[in-house]
Amino acid sequence: MLYIETWKRVLIILACAAGLLLAAPNLFYDRVETHNDAVKAIEARGATPELEADLAEWPSWLPSGLVNLGLDLRGGAHLLAEVQTGDVYAARMDALWPEVRDTLRAERDTIGTIRRQPSASDTLRIRISQPENMAQALDAVRALAQPIQTLSGVGESDIDVTASGDEIVVTLSDAEKLASDDRTVRQALEIIRRRIDEAGTREPTIQRQGSDRILIQVPGVGSAAELKEIIGTTAQLTFSRVINRTTDPDTRAGTGNKLVPALDEEGTYYVIESAPVVTGEDLVDAQPAFDQNGSPAVNFRFNPHGARRFGEYTALNIGSPFAIVLDDEVISAPVIQSHIPGGSGIITGNFTVEESTDLAVLLRAGALPAELTFLEERTIGPELGQDSIEAGKIATMVAFAAVLVFMFLSYGMFGIFANIALIINVGLIFGLLSMIGATLTLPGIAGIVLTVGMAVDANVLVFERIREELKTAKGPSRAIQLGYEKALSAILDANITTFITAVILFAIGSGPVRGFSITLGLGIITSVFTAIFVTRLMIVMWFERRRPKTLEV
Structure with missing residues (x-):
């Protein structure tokens, strides 16, 4: 019997209404975007009259996705960056030196005095005064080796320790270098993502390309230079022991130390230990604040590991200066007045409010593990993007109009029902895209245009099946019912195989390919829904009111 239960009718109507309601904000794109930007700005900085006016551009009780x-x-910036993974090796050797030094000091009775020697960035050389006991020294240093925690490095350690005359030579193993390179790029990728999100940009595309490159595309950013300012700062924060303060830029720092300038004191330099006491990697949070004199500053807080080391150091070095170093510039060198437990403190300097806010953003996002070299940069103007939008609109409208005319001429009244379902289908696609926060690209528009053409396939199968059933002298009601029942398997087979293709494209593709697969996949889901449920509901409601004796399909 040609009948749809009331609860099913209600669900179908509610689903269509919800989808169209979610899609509606896209008809007023600029107004809703202004409203959304105002909401974010008020949450971050508080309300102002201008922001309140922008907030009123769109009713808060309506969907705003x-x-x-x-x-x-939209236009925006495109960057291709190369991560200088070799920089990490030098930092790793500097961090390893205190452990090696303390280990060898425990063996001083047999190996004599130890001294770090100048070496390549990825090598640590230590001279001992009693090389006849070199074997014992090598065993002590080799005990510091750690197993590599990757599938490719199973069974191997992270360092190689050898002897060269009276020197111990420590290098990273080949397996550890591969693992380190992978970690470095992954960390840079995540930190870039967090920095760009902190800056409030919309839907960036940040992808790894090859072994050491990262592709960054951010819509809505004014230029590639602006994007580089957001992500280009290394923000390597360290808390280091101060050896000396000087005004001579040619001062010899000595092995294991380095000479760095003071940020706000021109002509002043500090000799600090290369191996930091605590690094920015131990930071949990950083927020702009004001010091006791009302000047802009940054509050920071360490994780338990950093808090313990920071507390131990301050307890043992009361009265000594302590350098807070950002990108090899001392931004502050306060004297430790007392033991600082709890792992929290404040960075002071000659900051403006804006500078303290930017510094807090960089510190919260974390330090880039290595320098980025920008191999390619492009700025795409909004005018070009607007041209693309207009071209996409024309393509969609032409395809839409052609399908509407074809369906009406081919199937009459039933074609009108299919056309209404097609309009609802496009609305549902945009509703779903808005709900999941998807990004629409030119290939995505191509996916929608393709969906418009494919969306009526299911209706064509049903209508042709109804025609076949009418030829067997069955009544209109029975013909419609059998048409939907017998066409269902063909509809599902055709759309499931296409949907699987869309899933594969999404899984292995990137960028434009993913944009195409998302709109194609969502279009398949909505077109099957509208063909099986929406069109059928309209036909049933029409049939119940008209009760025709014959059908013209």
């Missing part, structure tokens, strides 16, 4: 526009539609 938008389909984000990709770089090719």
Whole structure:
């Protein structure tokens, strides 16, 4: 019997209404975007009259999700960066030196005095005064080796320890270098993502390319230079022991130390230990604040590991200066007045409010583990993006109009039902894209255009099946029912195989390919829903009111 239960009718109508309501903000894109930006700004900085006016651009009780526009539609910045993974080796050797030094000091009775020697960035050389006991020294240093925690490095240690005359030579193993390179790029990728998100940009594309490169595309950013300012700062924060303060830029720092300038004291330099006491990697939080004199500053807090080391150091060095170093510049060198437990403190300096806020953002996002070299940078203007949007609109409208005309001429009244379902289908696609916060690109528009053409396939199968059933002298009601029942398997087979293709494209593709697969996959889901449920509901409701004796399909 041709009948749909009331609860099913209600669910179908509610689903369509919800999808169209979610899609509606895209019809007022600029107003809703202004409203959304004002909401974020008020949450971050508080309300102002200008922000309140922007907030009133769109009613707060209505949905405000938008389909984000990709770089090719909105304009923005494109960067291709190379991570200088070799920088990490030198930092690793500097961090290893205190452990090696303390280990060898425990063997001083047999190996004599120890002294670090100048060496390549990825090598640590230590001279001992009694090389006849070199074997014991090598065993002591080899005990510091750690197993590599990667599948490719199973069974191997992270350092190689050898002897060269009266020197102990420590290098990173080949397996550890591979693992370190991978960790460095992964860490840089995540930190770039966090920095760009902190800056409030919309839907960036940040992907790894090859072994040591990162692709960064951010819609809505004014230029590539602006994007580089957001992500280009290394923000290597360290807390280091001060050896000496000087005004002579040619001062010899000595082995294991380095000479760095003071940020706010021109002509002043500090000799500090290369191996920091605590690094920015131990930071849990950093927030802009004001010091006791009302000057802008930054509050910081360490994790338990950093808090313990920071507390131990301050307890043993009361009265000594302590350098807070950002990117090899001393931004502050306060004297330790007392033991600082709990792992929290404040960074002071000649900051403006804006500078303290920017510094807090960089510290919260974390330190880039290595320098980035920008191999390619492009700025795509919004005018080009607007041209792409207009071209996409024309393509979609032409395809839409052609399908509507074809369906009406081919199937009459039933074609009108299919056309209404097609309009609802496109609305549902945009509703789903808005709900999940997807980014629409030119290939994504191509996916929608393709969906418009494919969306009526299921209706064509059903209508042709109804025609076949009418030829067997069955009544209109029975013909419609059998048409839907017998066409269902063909509809599902055709769409499931296409959906699997869309899933594969999404899984192994990137950038534009993913944009195409998302709109294609969502379009398949909505077109099957509208064909099986929405069109059928309209036909049933029409049939119940008209009760025709014959059908013209």
